[in-house]
Amino acid sequence: xxxxxxxxxxxxxxxxxxxxxxxxxxxxxxxxxxxxxxxxxxxxxxxxxxxxxxxxxxxxxxxxxxxxxxxxxxxxxxxxxxxxxxxxxxxxxxxxxxxxxxxxxxxxxxxxxxxxxxxxxxxxxxxxxxxxxxxxxxxxxxxxxxxxxxxxxxxxxxxxxxxxxxxxxxxxxxxxxxxxxxxxxxxxxxxxxxxxxxxxxxxxxxxxxxxxxxxxxxxxxxxxxxxxxxxxxxxxxxxxxxxxxxxxxxxxxxxxxxxxxxxxxxxxxxxxxxxxxxx
Numbered sequence: 001x002x003x004x005x006x007x008x009x010x011x012x013x014x015x016x017x018x019x020x021x022x023x024x025x026x027x028x029x030x031x032x033x034x035x036x037x038x039x040x041x042x043x044x045x046x047x048x049x050x051x052x053x054x055x056x057x058x059x060x061x062x063x064x065x066x067x068x069x070x071x072x073x074x075x076x077x078x079x080x081x082x083x084x085x086x087x088x089x090x091x092x093x094x095x096x097x098x099x100x101x102x103x104x105x106x107x108x109x110x111x112x113x114x115x116x117x118x119x120x121x122x123x124x125x126x127x128x129x130x131x132x133x134x135x136x137x138x139x140x141x142x143x144x145x146x147x148x149x150x151x152x153x154x155x156x157x158x159x160x161x162x163x164x165x166x167x168x169x170x171x172x173x174x175x176x177x178x179x180x181x182x183x184x185x186x187x188x189x190x191x192x193x194x195x196x197x198x199x200x201x202x203x204x205x206x207x208x209x210x211x212x213x214x215x216x217x218x219x220x221x222x223x224x225x226x227x228x229x230x231x232x233x234x235x236x237x238x239x240x241x242x243x244x245x246x247x248x249x250x251x252x253x254x255x256x257x258x259x260x261x262x263x264x265x266x267x268x269x270x271x272x273x274x275x276x277x278x279x
Contacts, residue, residue, distance in 0.1 A: 020196045020214050021131075021153065022075065022089050022109060024171035028125035028159035030115040031079035031277065037087075041273040043071035047264040049257075053225055058257060058265065064098040067143055067264070075109075083115035095143040107146035108136040122161075129155040129173070149178040149189060162202065169198040169212075177218075190219030190226065200237075208237040214253070218262075227262030231255045235271075245277035 031037055046068045049058040070093065077087035089109035095102050110132050117126040131153045137146030155173035177189040198212035215230040235251030253269040 020171070020194050020216070021173065021175075022073075022111060023129055023131045023153040023173040023175075024155045024157055024194065024196055026113075026157070027167075027169055028115070028118075028127040028157045030083055030113065030118055030127065031077065031085055032279075033079055033082045034279075035079045036278045037077040038276045038278075039073075039075040039077075039273065041071070041073040041075075041271060043069070043073070043269070043271055045069050045266045045269050048267050050264045051225075051262045056261070061264065067095060067097045070094040077111075077113075083118060085113040087111050091146075093145045095141075095145065097143050100142050102138070102141040102143055102145055104138055104141065104145055106137045107133050107148065109133050120161075124161070125159045127157045127159075129153075129157060147177075147180055147189070149180050151178055152176045155194075165202045167200040167202070169196065169200070171196040171198075187224065188221045190221035190224060192216055192218040206239045210235050210237070225262050228260050229255060229265075230259040245275075247273075247275040249273040249275065 047066050048061060050061055050065075051057075052059055072092045073089065074092070075087060075089040077085050079085045087110075089111060091106040091108075093103065093106050112130050114128045115125070116128055117124065133147075133149075133151040133153070135146065135148035135150060137144065137148050139148060153173055153175045155171065157171045158169065160168040173194045175192040175194070177191055179186040179188050194214075194216045196212055196214050198210055200208055200210040202208045212233045212235075213230070214233055216228070218227045220226040231253050233251055233253040235249060238248045238250075240246060240248060249272070251271040251273070253271070255265055255267070255269075257265060
């Protein structure tokens with residue numbers, strides 16, 4: 001039954017878990033006043049290696065130690081006034097590890113964005129973003145469905161105007177991570193810096209390709225080792241409907257193993273996201 005359920009979900013899911021967090025997912029463009037955006041991302045990944053501090057190298061995991069994650073990530077954003085957006089994110093997970101499995105809500109998000117520079121004549125657009133993540137995942141889930149910590153993130157998103165079809169993006173985020181409970185003991189998690197450096201190319205008004213470098217760097221704290229992830233991602237944006245502002249976004253991601261360290265790592269990921277803007 002478990003294998004059948006996993007296979008069924010994989011038909012519509014691809015990975016997105018190790019991409020940059022939702023703090024800096026989107027570009028600097030803002031919704032129009034009273035505008036609404038709905039988003040659903042789906043994902044799949046399986047860990048393959050773990051980091052060994054003593055040798056500073058990656059080693060293969062046995063089949064019983066690999067964790068498979070399937071993710072559905074719904075979110076909504078709303079612009080009550082010009083240059084301001086607020087929204088909610090509610091990640092849903094199905095995780096399996098050997099004979100263990102868990103399914104349900106992860107840690108929920110509240111996010112806000114404020115457009116600093118949004119003029120059509122300015123060479124770049126700038127947007128400030130902030131988020132709070134709340135410990136809503138089930139405490140007894142095994143494998144765990146979230147960190148179950150209260151975290152606060154702040155970021156700055158820059159985006160150039162289109163030049164001969166090319167658009168550049170630079171996005172930076174910083175996370176103040178709360179303490180994680182392990183049994184009766186609470187341990188601090190290291191704060192984290194994340195980045196996205198991205199280039200889009202618009203072939204037509206309906207089709208775009210993009211390439212990005214993505215990374216997260218989490219500091220060492222209270223016995224938790226430093227964890228770094230650096231990745232390359234290639235994706236596309238397809239706008240199939242002329243009236244409804246629907247964006248279909250397939251993407252693939254490959255971790256740069258030689259530049260990464262700490263925790264466990266998967267060899268590849270692929271994602272499929274859907275965005276709808278109203279009106």
